[in-house]
Amino acid sequence: MNGSLGDKFLPGLWRDNPGLVQLLGLCPLLAVTTSLVNGIGLGLATLAVLTLSNGLVSASRRLILPEIRIPIYVLIIASLVTCIELAFKAFFPTLDRSLGIFIPLIVTNCAIVARAELYASRHPLADSLIDGLAMGTGFALLLMAIGVFRELVGQASLFSGLDMLIGGEAVRGIVLADAGLLLAILPPGAFFSLALAVALKNALDRRRRLLSNVRVARNPRRAR
């Protein structure tokens, strides 16, 4: 693999974002993004699992027999998720309760097994770690963006429950109004928010494509 660090990192954030483009791991994405803090929590947990599983799969890719690679991925991912869950219970107990079943359910996040199969099993360790970090960050950023949107619209607040991440007194966050549009927090709001995010990404991509076409259409030598 050649190319700069940015060439390897950026696809995960934007072009191949696991949530926005590959539409993988939607169950946790839709279920926990009722607030920014929840989004950060699950985002970080997924990021950790994805990076570590990419690393382990890549490091052992020469030993793994192709015939049984899927059960081995499942074993590796399930063990890592269990470790992360124990770590959450030990260090962020309240956040763990807030995320509930969705930490163990990271096992079923297809984004992770997809990266193991599509990338880590064919690339060296360093590249696979970078890919895991990039895809995980892309997924975490999407979780946070949708969390911000749903919390702002649904509760008119931001950072509520921050104490679950950093400890201390219960935090109600920045409260902008007494009540928000309830719909955003209920399950349908999750689908609307994701649809808006995907539409926004497509619109931005389209705009960029149009702009670059215009630039090519004009004689590039005349452009300043």
Next chain:
Amino acid sequence: MNKPPTIFKTGVTLALVAAICTMLVAGTYRMTAPRIAANERVLLEQSLQPALAGIFYDSGVTESRVVIPPPHDLPGRDPAVVYRVYAAGEPVAALFAITAPDGYAGPIRILVGVDLQGAVSGVRILSHRETPGLGDKIDASRSDWIYQFDGRSLGNPELAGWAIRDDGGEFDQLTGASITPRAVINAIADTLVYFAAHRDEIFAMPASTDEAS
């Protein structure tokens, strides 16, 4: 193309990977287990504390736990958990972890603290699935609704008054949700009735040692 590996080779590889993964999980478990147990104890003590507002006690609340198996006269059909609270060896209050079976979206788990005179020392919702924005205002983190029971007892108001205002009672309702507050208020009133009838019995029971709750 290589010929497919033997079943022996695949089996050994899988067993090896499974062993390594198990070691990884076991190691993490050993490292985190004490912290997790401590967190759970703290969490339990912390969650019990708000229902004991204004009560001085020096006993470890969790060690005085009794489980009352159904059928009992407390709300709900689950086993009810009671924590006895002592100061200098004398009983001062009891905490009831009970279930209101008739919430709008399933059962509501409630913690009711009652002092020796039968007055409510505090009520907290342990878990619920009520509608966000409407019924979830019973939760102390969402509104102050749950505090209106502090200091109330069976004579204050009389049993008929333990209802929302719409039903002719003395307690505030929640806009857009009447089933939820009804369930909570009924559960508290039933608990007070039970405590009045069984007070001495509760404090005489030996502590339950089993960990199921």
